[in-house]
Structures are given as structure tokens and as C-alpha cells.
Amino acid sequence: MKFVIALMRHETNTFSPIPTVLGDFRRGTGNGPAYGEAARQACEGTKNAATAYLDMAREMGAEVDFAMYANAVPSGVVAREAFEHLCDAVVRSASQGCDAILLDLHGAMVADGYPDAEGELLRRLRACTPPGLPIGVALDFHANFSSELIRNATVIAGYCTYPHVDIYETGARVARSIRARLEGRSQPVLLWRRLPMLTHMLRQTPAMQPMKDIMDRAMQAERDGEVCNASVFGGFPLSDIPYAGLSVVIAAERGRLDAGQRLLDELCDLAWSRRADFVFPSEPVPQAIAHAKTLEQGPVLLIDHGDNCGAGGVTDIMDVLEEMLRQGLEDVVAGPFWDPATVATLFERGVGAEVTVDVGGKTDMPALGLKGRPLRLTGVVERLTDGEYTVTGPMFTGVRQSLGRTAVLRVGTVLVFICERPQEPYDTGVFTHAGVDPAQSRYVLLKSRQHFRAGFGPFARHVVLVSGPGVCSSDYDLFPFKHLSRPMYPLDADATPAHADGWAPACA
Structure with missing residues (x-):
């Protein structure tokens, strides 16, 4: 038996001014994807969904062709040549013959010419493989869906958490269902619906309402065997494509489609009834900072969610x-801010140098009419590092990461981290690799949205959400949507639930 495994992940913010090229698809460190044995080595020992696929292959004694490991930080539209290269690598492996294809994807990739990049990949895979070949897909909680993606998959499962601390477990759910299909114990059919609602990402997390008991119900139905797999996807709202929105995907047994349809209706009805609860109200930045000053005990986390590279932000506002x-x-750890030019200057000056530099503000955001505006800082170069660390927290555990060269600038009692590569701070390694323990600081300023809770949540005394400017803003009225399906709540108060789209894929 032979499995083709591939990891290809990118969350595309179509309003981001940062283009995504092949070199951005890293495996934590270095540039560009890994292939074959190098891809396997990059994945082994980590908490990726693809690692669960490797574990199943070992259990079944199956040969593995690990086509590719390619993971990029969220940013702008993926260049056509990069997408074609990534697809070709996976299709080439699949076309050589296999018994199943196991994919670790994101679900919100937009490439030049392909608004549903993952759907296009699956279409190509289905075209080059025998009818009925099982294709299992693990997806991010923020996936957007088209019929192409649903039609060409055998099994789909999505992360049940945000922050995403169940990535390996999601791969295990896909692997379990594909194994049952291979062994003739299951005949899954995918049922799905996409609702016309753009949920705010600060209201999506299944850790709390309004999403909590919706996701709890889906997970319980899967555990109880009511359906093969049940996934609720908050969707990625910062992609101007026709497929954005909250979706529910059910893998039901062919002989029990009624149970799958009932669950689909129940979950969608509950989500739609709470649509107003998925809206996040913003407040002015000065007001949020003033509130943080009133909090007596630290650490106080200040979350600058409008400029979060984990959702495509430039990270230099x-x-x-x-x-x-x-x-x-005072007593602040802040960052990391993306500014390669300033990093180069600080490395030239060296540790201990007193400097005045213009930090950040190097990037304009024309989609929102925002101009880059640097901040002049005077301080002392505290530390210089290579920016590399291994994730020890619960999200992407074991993955080797790189901020590129990183400088720590001390401005009074404020430590400002400045790096060559953007990285959302979901793990404390962004600071501890430089010998700085954020848990000992009064305030910690992070460019994040929810993922910070994975590594920083356990020691935070308070969390203050700060609605700074940027292409990750929660104010959807700022975005010039042109391709979004309309009407769409909350942009359109008169939006109504879409009719369910159901598919029985040819592979089922």
C-alpha cells in the first residue's frame, strides 16, 4: 500500500500588499518548500496533521511519498508561478500511483487566477488519479469553501480549536476515516453548507460563546458515531472571494445521510440565529491603552489585532x-515588528550602541488607503540574535521557527523586538530565544488576534484587545469588497441563510 502525503498551507488576505512567492513557503527555517525525505524529516516529531498521516502509514505498513512540505505566513495573493510549482509537485507524486492521497491544507489560499486554490489542487488531483481514489483533507478552522473542494474530496475535517492546538488530532481524524474507507468499513459522503455571514475573528473561537456549543455539538456527534466527521469552519473573512463565510461540513455514511442532514441543519440554524453575536465592537486605541493603565496586576497583554501577520497583516504599523x-x-516587551532595514542598521551598530532609528512604517496598504508611518525611537541595542527557536507551546509543537535576524532595542523600560521575518507570536519563543521572559514584564504588546492565547494565555493576568489600524481590522466597512457573495451579514442586514449545497463525491 502506498500513500501520497503533502502539506501546503497559506491563508491569503487579498487586501494585504505583501505578495506571496515560492520562497515564502518555508518549513520553519530556510526558504522555499521541502520535498521527499527532507519534507518527511521537517514533519516528523511535530504536531502537524501530516504527522498523523505518517503515523497511520507506519501502523498500516504503507509506503509513503511525502510530496512536499510548504507552509507560508499569511500574506497577499500567491503568485501564479508559485502556485503552479506547488501543485505540480503534488500532482507529479499522485500521478505515479498510490492507494490514497492525504493532504494537510489551509483552505483559504487564493492564488493569482484561482480564488479557491485548494479546490483547484483537488480538481487536478482527481483528474490524474483513478475514479474513487480516497483523498483525505485536513483544513484550518478558517477555511473557505467552494463546491470544487467539496466535490473532489472523500473526507474533510477541520481544526476544532482557535488557537489551533488540535492540528495533529485533526489529521488523526482524517486518517481514521480514510483507513475505514480503505478497509471497506465506511462509505462517506460529504454534506455542506456555507452561510452568508462574515464572522469577526475575535468572536470565532470555539473556546467561548457564541461558537462554543456549536462546535461542542459537532464534536460530540463525531465522537458518538452519529456521523463520520463533523466540522464547523469560522471561515476567513479577509479574502475578497465568492467563497468566504461560515461553513459546516459533514462526512456522513452513505446509508445514514438523513442523520448527516439533520446535524447539518441543526448546526447551521444555531450559527445563523447567533449571527449578531459574531460581531466584534471596536474602541479607539487611546481608550484601550488608558484602560490597560488602570489594571493593577500584570502581565497585561495588549493585543494589536489590526496588524497581525497571522491574518495577513504587515506587522510594521x-x-x-x-x-x-x-x-x-513602563516595563513593556513589544513585538516582534517586521523591519529588515532597521535590523540591518542595528546589527551594523552592535550590542550596546546608542541609536536613533525609524522603526516600522515601511509598507503602504493601498487597499485601505493607509500609508506607512515610521516611529522614531532612541535607545540602546540590547541583544542581537539569529531569531531561531523551537516551538514548545501547544500550537505547532516541535516546529523549528525563524524570525530571521532579530534585534532587541531598549527604549527606557520598553524592550522592542524587531525582526527580518514576520511571525505571529503564538509561542513565547519569539522572546525567550533572546533571553527575555515576557511573564516577568508588566505589559506585553503582541501583534496577534487569538493565537497568542496558546503560548501567552497561561500567565496573563489581563488581556486588552486593541483595535489598531491595518488590513486585519475588524471593521469590515473599511474594506472595498468587490467579489464577495452578497448579501452578506453584517455588511447587509437583509442577508438570509443560503440554501444547502450537498454533494456526493465521485470518490465516495
Whole structure:
């Protein structure tokens, strides 16, 4: 028996000014994807979904062709040549023959010419393989769906958590269902529906309402065997494509489609009835910082969610740090901010040098009419590092990461981390690799949205959400949507639930 395994992940913010090229698809460190044995080695020992596929292959004594390991930080539209290269690598392996294809994808990739990049990949795989070949797909909680993706998959399962701390477990769910299919114990059929609602990402997490008991119900139905797999996807709202929105995907046994349809209806009805609860109200930045000053016990996490590279932000907008300095907050760890030019300057000056530099603000965001505005800082170069660390927290555990060269600038009692590569701080390694323990600071400024809770949540005394500017803003009225399906709540108050789209894929 032979399995083709591939990891290809990118969450595309179509409003981001940062293009995504092949070299951005890294495996934690280095540039570009890994292939074959190098891809397997990059995956082994980590908490990726593809690692669960490897474990199943070992249990079944199956040969593995690990076609590719390619993971990029969220950013702008993927270049056509990069997408074609990635697809070709997977299709080439699949076309050489196998018994199943196991994919570790994101579900919100947009490539030049392909608004549903994952759907296009599956279409190509289905075209080059025998009818009925099982294709299992693990997807991010923020996946968007088209009929192409649903039609060409055998089994789909999505992360049940946000922060995503069940990535390996999601792969195990896919592997379990594909194994049952291979052994003739299951005949799954995919049922799905996409609702016309753009949920705010700060209201999506299944750890709390309004999503919590919706996801709990889906997970319980899967555990009880009511259906093969049940997944609720918050969707990625910052992609201007026709497929954005909250979706529910059910893998039901061919002989029990009624049970799958009932569950689909129940979950969608519950989500739609709570649509107003998925809206996040923003407040002005000065007001949020002033509130943080009133909190007596630290660490206080200040979350600058409008400029989060984990959702495609540029990570060099300085407004929130500027306001913190203006209001006199002390004992602060802040960052990491993306600014390769300033990093180069600080490395040239060296540790201990007193410098005045213009940090950040190097990137314009024309989609939102925002101009880059650097922040002039005067301080001392505290530390210089290679920016590399291994994730020890619960999200992407074991993955080797790189911020590129990283400099720590001390401005009074504020430590500002500046790096060559953008990285959302979901793990404390972004700071501890430089010998700085954020748990000992009064305030910690992070460019994140929810993932910070994985590594920083356990020691935070308070969390203050700061609605800074950027292409990850929760104010959807700022975005010039052109391709989104309309009407769409909350942009359109008169939106109504879409009719269910159901598919019985040819592979089922």
C-alpha cells in the first residue's frame, strides 16, 4: 500500500500588499518548500496533521511519498508561478500511483487566477488519479469553501480549536476515516453548507460563546458515531472571494445521510440565529491603552489585532506602540515588528550602541488607503540574535521557527523586538530565544488576534484587545469588497441563510 502525503498551507488576505512567492513557503527555517525525505524529516516529531498521516502509514505498513512540505505566513495573493510549482509537485507524486492521497491544507489560499486554490489542487488531483481514489483533507478552522473542494474530496475535517492546538488530532481524524474507507468499513459522503455571514475573528473561537456549543455539538456527534466527521469552519473573512463565510461540513455514511442532514441543519440554524453575536465592537486605541493603565496586576497583554501577520497583516504599523509610549506605560516587551532595514542598521551598530532609528512604517496598504508611518525611537541595542527557536507551546509543537535576524532595542523600560521575518507570536519563543521572559514584564504588546492565547494565555493576568489600524481590522466597512457573495451579514442586514449545497463525491 502506498500513500501520497503533502502539506501546503497559506491563508491569503487579498487586501494585504505583501505578495506571496515560492520562497515564502518555508518549513520553519530556510526558504522555499521541502520535498521527499527532507519534507518527511521537517514533519516528523511535530504536531502537524501530516504527522498523523505518517503515523497511520507506519501502523498500516504503507509506503509513503511525502510530496512536499510548504507552509507560508499569511500574506497577499500567491503568485501564479508559485502556485503552479506547488501543485505540480503534488500532482507529479499522485500521478505515479498510490492507494490514497492525504493532504494537510489551509483552505483559504487564493492564488493569482484561482480564488479557491485548494479546490483547484483537488480538481487536478482527481483528474490524474483513478475514479474513487480516497483523498483525505485536513483544513484550518478558517477555511473557505467552494463546491470544487467539496466535490473532489472523500473526507474533510477541520481544526476544532482557535488557537489551533488540535492540528495533529485533526489529521488523526482524517486518517481514521480514510483507513475505514480503505478497509471497506465506511462509505462517506460529504454534506455542506456555507452561510452568508462574515464572522469577526475575535468572536470565532470555539473556546467561548457564541461558537462554543456549536462546535461542542459537532464534536460530540463525531465522537458518538452519529456521523463520520463533523466540522464547523469560522471561515476567513479577509479574502475578497465568492467563497468566504461560515461553513459546516459533514462526512456522513452513505446509508445514514438523513442523520448527516439533520446535524447539518441543526448546526447551521444555531450559527445563523447567533449571527449578531459574531460581531466584534471596536474602541479607539487611546481608550484601550488608558484602560490597560488602570489594571493593577500584570502581565497585561495588549493585543494589536489590526496588524497581525497571522491574518495577513504587515506587522510594521507602529500606532499602538506609539500610543503606549505617549501614555507612559513602563516595563513593556513589544513585538516582534517586521523591519529588515532597521535590523540591518542595528546589527551594523552592535550590542550596546546608542541609536536613533525609524522603526516600522515601511509598507503602504493601498487597499485601505493607509500609508506607512515610521516611529522614531532612541535607545540602546540590547541583544542581537539569529531569531531561531523551537516551538514548545501547544500550537505547532516541535516546529523549528525563524524570525530571521532579530534585534532587541531598549527604549527606557520598553524592550522592542524587531525582526527580518514576520511571525505571529503564538509561542513565547519569539522572546525567550533572546533571553527575555515576557511573564516577568508588566505589559506585553503582541501583534496577534487569538493565537497568542496558546503560548501567552497561561500567565496573563489581563488581556486588552486593541483595535489598531491595518488590513486585519475588524471593521469590515473599511474594506472595498468587490467579489464577495452578497448579501452578506453584517455588511447587509437583509442577508438570509443560503440554501444547502450537498454533494456526493465521485470518490465516495
